[in-house]
Amino acid sequence: MSAPLTAMDRPSDREVRFTRLLDAPRELVWEAWTDPERNKLWWGPNGFTTTTKAFELKVGGEWIHVMHGPDGTDYPNRTVYREIVPPSLLVYENGWDLPGAALDFKSVVTFEAVGKKTRLTLHMAFYDAAAFKVAVERYGALEGGIQHIARLAEYLAKGSV
16 A cells, blocks of 8 residues: 655745654654665665664754765755754754755644554644745755655655664
8 A cells, every 4th residue: 555645745935844644653663764775775866865864862962964866966054943842843953065055944743643553744844935845846845855765765665663
């Protein structure tokens, strides 16, 4: 059975929310999201790989990683965790330097148990509308977000967690 499609909505001119019901228990989805050995196997849009340089899952802790695009472009990322409630909530800020734009946003990720499944919601709020527009128009953030969550669903479906 194929996984449900990701729902996407735009609460404002600087926000996007992705929601998907995943066919895996909440604890496994949490582990897939928060363990760098696991998330490197699915993190990012189609064709991307991820290399973790440092990872500390605690409030104030950082995840320093590089997303490698399918065209060979590297996207260095710095994530700072602001709130962590295992296995239900992650709040973090993310920043990276890209040619011509510094994109900074806050993410709130919720992991809601729905029987033996998990409703994952990723809410991203950019600090200004201009940065969001660059992310969408230049870097394909909307389609990338859908692909990102779809890759997680595929990873979970393989039973790799």
